[in-house]
Each structure stands twice: as C-alpha cells, then as structure tokens.
Amino acid sequence: MPTIYDIAQRAGVSIATVSRVLNHSPGVKEETRQRVMAAIRDLNYSHNAVAAALTGKKTYTLGFLLPDIANPFFAELARGVEDRANYHGFNVIICNTDNKPHKEQAYVRLLLRKRIDGLLFAAASAGSQALKQVQKSGLPVVLVAREATDMDLCSVLVDNVEAGYTATRHLIELGHRVIALATQSLTIKTSQDRRLGYLRALEEYGLAISDELQIFDCRGIEGGRRAVRQLLQLSKKPTAVVAFNDMVAIGIIAEAKAAGLAVPEQLSVVGVDDTIIASVTDPPLTTVAQPIYSMGHQAIDCLVNLINGENLPRKRIILDTHLVIRKSATSPAALCRRKTGGSTG
Amino acid sequence: MPTIYDIAQRAGVSIATVSRVLNHSPGVKEETRQRVMAAIRDLNYSHNAVAAALTGKKTYTLGFLLPDIANPFFAELARGVEDRANYHGFNVIICNTDNKPHKEQAYVRLLLRKRIDGLLFAAASAGSQALKQVQKSGLPVVLVAREATDMDLCSVLVDNVEAGYTATRHLIELGHRVIALATQSLTIKTSQDRRLGYLRALEEYGLAISDELQIFDCRGIEGGRRAVRQLLQLSKKPTAVVAFNDMVAIGIIAEAKAAGLAVPEQLSVVGVDDTIIASVTDPPLTTVAQPIYSMGHQAIDCLVNLINGENLPRKRIILDTHLVIRKSATSPAALCRRKTGGSTG
DNA sequence: CTGAAAGCGCTAACAG
C-alpha cells in the first residue's frame, strides 16, 4: 500500500506538499497540485486515516450505544443518526448494550481506546457508570431519547410527560373511565415521565387513580402480555390501557385476543412511538408518534457542534409528539350497550 | 491523556516493558507486571488503539454495508453481526447505502482509509463497482444475504430458489391454481432465484405459467400495493400471491383490503423472511423464514477467519429456510363455494 | 527478563 513518500517521489515533490494537497491546505501551486493528484490516482493511493488521527487529527468516528438495534424504534433512530453523521463526514459504530451496565462499560472503554470523536447514548439507565466514565474522559457526548437529570449533559428527546398525557387524554375523551397503564420500570426516566402524564390526565378529568391499574416492568411484547394477564385478575377491569410503547401495545393486543377480548371493542389500547410496526398490526395501532428519524438527526447535529467546540444554543432539545389515530382505541359505548345497557350513555 | 511513557516512568520500567504487559506478551516477571498494572490503574491509562494500529496491529473494526438499517430484516441481521463481532473483539461501522452504487463506493473508500480489518456486504447489486474495488484492495470481504456469482467471494445466505419454491408449493397444495408473483428487479440475484423457485413449483405441479402474473420491481410496502393494483386489472385474477419478502407481502395485504378483498379468503399471500413484523400483521403472515440472526453470526465467523488468514472450510454457506404457517394463506375453497359453487371441489 | 532505538504514515511548525 503506497504512502505519501511514494506519492512525493512520483510527483517529484516533498511529502509536505503531498500532505498539503491531501488536506486542501492553501498555498500550493495549481500545477504542483495537479502533479500530486495525478500521482495519487496512478498509484491508487488511499490516505491513511489511522496515521492522520495519530497526529492529532480527528478519527471521524462516532460511537452509538443503544439497547438493541433489532428493536424497530432504535433501528429507525440509528438510520437518522447514521444518515446525518455521514452528512457531516463521520462514521458510526453501533453498540448493542441490552441495557446491561457491564456491556455499556465495556463498549465505552473500547470506544475510548479507539479515540472516537464523540458518543451518542441511547442506552443509559439511571446513574449509569458508563456515562460517568465518558464524562470524566471529556469525550463529547449527547443523549438521545434519554436524559440524565443529574448530569448536565445535552439531550435530544420528546416530552414524555406530554406523551403519556396525550395518550391517556385521548382514551378519556373517547369515554373510558377505567384506564390502565402498562409501563417499564420506574428506574427509567422515560417510564416515570409517561406515567406522570397518565396520572396528570386522570387527575385533570377527575378520574380515580388506582395502584392496581398500573403495571410496571413491562418490556416488549412479552411485557404487554403479562400486563393483560395481571389486569384480567382484577375485579374492576379496565376498558382501556396506555402502553409504554408500540411493542408493549402489541403484546397487550395479542394477549387480549388470546383471552377472547376484542380490540378495540372490549379493550382499547394506545401505544407510544409510531414505529413502522404500528401501521401494520391488527388492528392498526393508535399511538403517540415520536419524530424518531429527526431525533437522530438533531442528536448528531448537537454532537458535531460539541465536537467542533461550538457552544450549543441549548442543552435540552425537546421535539414534538403527536397523536396518530388508527384503530386500536374506540369509545367503550358499543361494548357497554351490548353488555350492560350502557350506563354511561 | 497519559501515554506509555507516563506509565513507564511511574512504574520505573521502560516503555517496551509497558508495551509487553499491555499486549500480554510472555516474558515479563510477575512482580514487574504488577507494578505496571498498578501504574495503569493509577493514571487511568487508556491504551491508544490508533497508535497501535499504525504499527501494524489490526484496527479491530469491521465495516457493514447494507441498504437500510431501518428495514427490520437488516436490523435483525445487524444485531447478529454486531453480537458476534463483539464476541470476537471487533466493532462494526454501519453504512446505509440505499442500494445506491455511489453511496457504496463512497463508503468503501472511506472505510479503506480507516484501515478496517474486514467488510461485510449486504448491499451489492449485480456487478457492483464497490465490490470490485474492495476485492482489488485485498480487504477481506464476505457477502451476507447476497452473492456475486461472478466474483468468487465468500457468502452466507439461504437457498432462495428453495425459498420461492416452498412458498409457491404451499399455495399450490392449499388448492390455488392461479398464483401471482410480486418480486424485485431481476437484476438482483435473490429476486431471480426466488422467481426460479416459483416457476419450478408451478411447472412441477403442471400449472400454467403466465407473464402477466409476474410483477417485478416491487420494493417494500409500496411495491406490494402497486403489484395488487396491476393484478386487479387482469381478466384472470390470481387467488394467491407469492411476495418477495414480508414488507412486500404487507403492502399486498394493505392494498387488497383497500380494494375490498378479504385476506386470506379472497386473496392468499405468503412472504419471505419472517421478520418481527410477520407475526403482528393483520392477518399474521404465512412466510418462509430465514435464520436472519444466525446468518449474521456465521457471516462474521467467516470474515474473522478470513482476517486471521485461516482457510475456510467452504466459500458458500447455505442456511436452511422453513415455512412458518400463520393466517395469510388458506385454501381457496371457501371463496369458490361462496362465489361460484366450487368448481375445484 | 528488560531496555534502547528504529520505525509505522502522517501533520505541522519552521526555514528557505
């Protein structure tokens, strides 16, 4: 593999000049530049980024820690991230952490060794050691679809309180009065916030809040199924449920059907995310959409700014959510009429 | 950021010794090793992989070119790839090419400059320039879910002729006699092969082959919708269709429903892939499953072998597919009885 | 078992 020495020799110049044309540095005579370029083409030279990085240049490589790229939400996020990173001239290394602290730490150590220019974090659980390590190292980092209230880091995400509120209010306005919540562990800020929104909506409309109706630790399809099983044990069964996200919603729908409940007639459900999956389920999912792809874009813009040492306009970028109404939630009226004569009208 | 010089000084040894313990080279007195390790911990030293790579060590970074990580098939594949790469100590850089030759080439150039140790290709269209460039450079490369018959490269994939055959035969055995095909461009080997399987099944069962029933250039959901629109113009309409993959199948189902056709009663459809999406659609998709995750694993094992200069047992690794029967395909009997009295029995 | 020294391929002053 040819080096700048080979190029220099062939073009009859010094390596400094070759380096100059390689880096588009000013002050090279056009004719000389042409000669160097010709030599580069002739020898099929590939400018060694490893050597360049060693002399203080950037690596133009970013790390992206996320729980699981196979999860459609993160896959779409990753697409936004990679597209934008590529636009800025960076490559991105994907790291699946499964939310395991030891995996997070191992990746961080490795990425630090590779001297990446910045890190995108979508994987931090509360009080992440890995995150602290990154911060200590001084590596630029931004959180995406996550935040760490105690750490003063940049983050790009939606207002999850609002998301929970929007989902719940939709159900209330449809006429539901007994609404359950199936969310993740409350150690996760996102989960806390969506629950807060749920609570706020119930309160605002004067509906009773019940501990029994709140199911925690729901993760993915299986989490949704479990929630339904628990909910079905209750004496006062809900007519609707707010799911932590689309995957949980799908699990809820699946288990409800399995238990002989029609969705949405006998159980309405609304999700959060609006991943590609939401539009293809049976029934199609009513869900609170996050601007997933765009979130990836903005997170990268943030990170690149940080890397370039520019000061950021703001540290917390909140994007808008919006309700996408499909078929998984309807008024409970039909059911009431059929079964009880419709006491609520 | 501390260097081996700092470590050497603090431990009272030379940099050579530090390097030895860093690389687990033999021939370092245990006590010396301990002193060095202590210094490493004290100074919170991070072994610079960029510098190491410059001296001829590997970068332990792999490139992965794929059309679109947001596509569930590639997302799951990427998970298998990253998991296994991580297991072998490699990181992976994801590159979305959208099947655009110029994007492929740009990524390849960049990755080559970064001196990655190997490349995984899931993005090559026929006669890819990018692939030729990689081959010329001597970089280890393996194809996954793709093959390049003209180039003698390692590849890991399923038997796509068989996949097309399996899907079609299932429909035939269900009693369908007019079966359409909605596939991608025939410039793509995968598409050619699945069509071959379709043709072979029809032939084997003595069914007529019709050009009209074969719709090409179907990509994703929209491609499936278009196929149905075309098929509906036909005088002799199909009662079933074999889709190129799950996404196309979903598009077919959506458009069929929109046109007032019940699936599977009035139109059966079977997909290929069995991505996460297949199980949640309405109706759940009958599909020919590929071992997606495991394909990623094996591709990486192949690539790592290549990188380590070991000779491969074989160049073409063919994994098994299997039919997953769900609800999107049934016998056409019900329909026939209802509409025509059931001439086929 | 350990150290001195010569690179790896490139960048960036500093001279000219």
Added chain:
DNA sequence: CTGTTAGCGCTTTCAG
C-alpha cells in the same frame, strides 16, 4: 510556494 524535520503513541527487533 516548497522542503526539512521533529514528533504523534505504540510495537518490535536486537542487545544485554
């Protein structure tokens, strides 16, 4: 405008 030279942080003979 161009060349010389000293590193960047590490690995690896080659001596000792």
